Amino acid sequence: MASSITGCGALGNMPDQVDELTDSYWMNRALGLAGLARQIGEVPVGAVVVLDGREIGAGFNASISGCDPTAHAEIRALRDAAARVGNYRLSGATLYVTLEPCTMCVGAVVHSRISRLVYGATEPKAGAVESIRQSLQESHLNWQVESKGGVLADQCSTIIREFFSARRAQIRRRRQAQTGKE
Ligand code: ZN
16 A cells, blocks of 8 residues: 555645745745844844745744743744644645744744745854754654745844844943943
8 A cells, every 4th residue: 555655745735836936025024023023122033834825823033022932933933823723733834934943943843744944044053954953854853844045044134133233232332331431
């Protein structure tokens, strides 16, 4: 019986031909969510879950405001999607996120059975798709996730770079004020 199965692993809806425009469109949406994180003083990362061309989940980084170390944009978007769909499995869906996911979020992507992961900027210090390790390539995983990085990478890294440089400037100003310099 097993020998009659062709195209093993195909779940009917693998978006092989998703074009650059579609990826850019959803990454722009994720960037908008990253902007919401920035507004509340969180590191600006945004994520959106898309299934059959429709948004089914969205999230932005909220670890500090939520007193929740797991409240990364990806986790919040996956939770939102699973709740809306009424299923903890999200096969066939694509997760768009502005920054290369960390180890925890790559784990969540696998647990959720997301089919495709698209991210913007790489994260040299904590990225677990290509930077510090290639977690999706680990052989023990029983779920294959197609991944693609570098979508709107410039915009995605600029929003983070500007956030940190603004924060450094703010800290400098505060220090100067404390030490009595004008
Ligand atoms: Zn993460």
